[in-house]
Amino acid sequence: MEQKTNTNLTSYYPSIQEMIVPGQGLRTPPKSPFFMDVTLRDGNQALRKPWNLEEKEIIFKQLLKLGVQGIEVGFASASHQDFEACSHLASLAPENVAISSLSRAVEKEIDLSWEAIRKAPRPRIHIVYPISDFTIRNVLGLTEKQVKENIIRSVSYARKLAGNFGEVQFSGEHFGDSLENMEFTIEAFQAALDAGADVVNLPNTVERYRPYLFVAMVRKVAESLPQGTNISVHTHNDLGMATATTVESFFAGAVQLETALNGLGERAGNTNTYEVAIALHNCGVKVDLNLQAIYETSRIVSRMSQVPIHEKAPLIGEDVVAHRSGIHQDGVSKTKEMKKGAYRAFDANLIGRPEGDRIAFTSQSGKSAVYEILNQSGISISKEEASKLQPILKALSEQSGGGELAIEEIQEELEKMRLLPNLDQ
Incomplete structure (x- = not known):
């Protein structure tokens, strides 16, 4: 019996020839990665003892030393303390760093996010809303039409607030679970772009499957959206593969990479900044970070978070040399x-x-x-x-x-x- 060729979106692997430029080395995307750090938001919210304002400022300044291009400073609407921290850090931001506050797709929360970060030279409102079939049915209890309408409404509202000065990012929460409704997912991201989003973020909110499945989904979105769309990925490390997923997503079309210092974050953490940066560097990618600050940063973050560095942790572990x-x-x-x-x-x-x-x-x-x-x-x-x-x-x-x-x-x-x-x- 003749075996059928598998043509679904998980079947394609780049060949060695596609990865190499003859006589030059490994093929790399034309753009350098944009590192959007989420330590002060996703990392901090997962700590047993979240940082106070003074501690957040120390981490913020260390991120500037590391040279990240964007910093998510918090979830302004989560509490008065978070709002004050977002506002204070935004006032310290240099001109070339995007400063983001996360918000649900709720107008009063979007208002608080904008109010908190508007002092930054480059403020960004970050709206998150679920798009996977599982979450739409079992958590939201809405139709896809209603979900799309909510995305358009919230992104449009944020766009009006930010005007031509600020940026708007839309995250399709649980994108990694969207294999069953990929067509709608692409429609949702396109709707966000049409409503004024500057960046669309594809999160692996919960890591469940092989890295290449997620990477293939990223490639599918990148090929379906208009050329030049600013695509981001935000992956979690539930199965220990967030670094691989993020690195390969960069080669599949994602330019913005959301990572965290020391891999801090919910559950098993977010993608580790250092691992992604050095993996890309080793592949010939121009990484616009102060790599010399990595080891120092890892020690500061470990001490302040009270999360010890495992002796076998890649790059920074005591025993890896x-x-x-x-x-x-x-x-x-x-x-x-x-x-x-x-x-x-x-x-x-x-x-x-x-x-x-x-x-x-x-x-x-x-x-x-x-x-x-x-x-x-x-x-x-x-x-x-x-x-x-x-x-x-x-x-x-x-x-x-x-x-x-x-x-x-x-x-x-x-x-x-x-x-x-x-x-x-």
Whole structure:
């Protein structure tokens, strides 16, 4: 029986030829990504202890240092405290950074959002409204016609408030669940554009499926809306794939990427800013961020949010620059002076990290580890001596269950070994 070709929107994968420009490297979109940071809104609302105004200002200024192009400063209508924070931060904003406040599709809330951020040189009203078939039926209890009317009404209202000075963004909440009603979803985004939206945001409000399904949906929308439409994505990390989803969405037509510092956000968090930025940088994309500020920023945010950084967290985790396997250590040693390391995904200097590749000795380590560890500690040792010392250290490590040896233990064993020839005299 002849197998039918799958032609639905999940079936297309770019070929290697489509990803590479012969003789030049990886193919990249013509525009640099626009990073819209949501730490002060989505990230903050998920904290056990949300930040006060002073703390928000510290994070805000760190975001400016990082160089993000947009900052969602809060949900102005959520509380008086949030309104005051949005208003204060908007007054501190530089001319080149978009300042956004989230709002439901309710006129009085849109009024509060605009009032809070209008002091910013570049204010943006951000309206969110559900568009997935599941949410329309089970949460809103409305028809698609009514949903579309509400979108048009709220976006038009925001457009009148913002005039030619401010920007309007429309988010179709639960876009990631809209596979069953993609045609209506596209109509809804087009209606928002017609009503005056400058940006349409495609959120993966709850991550449920494979990244490429969402990416294919983004591509479908990008191909269906007018060329040049400013498309944004906002993905959550429920299944641990938000970075992959966001990075690939950029290549599928999304220019604005909504991310959060340290991956903060509801449930498993939002897309991690640092991971997206470095992944795109590694692919040859011009990322207009101060990448040197990443490591410093991660420590400030962790301390202030009281959310610790896992030791294996990509880029910023304590242990991600460590190498303990003999095979890995040999590769690290041989490529340490090269731009591309055998087992190095990123240059620590790129993100302002004070230490690069760190070799540690365990029962799994080889002679390269002995040589590098001692030389980096200022202790001169030949490769021949390192080769003789390795089995001694391996035995010592195994005596303690194979654990990592301290530099003092390694140095002590070296001194003992160097005394051995004298015993034969």
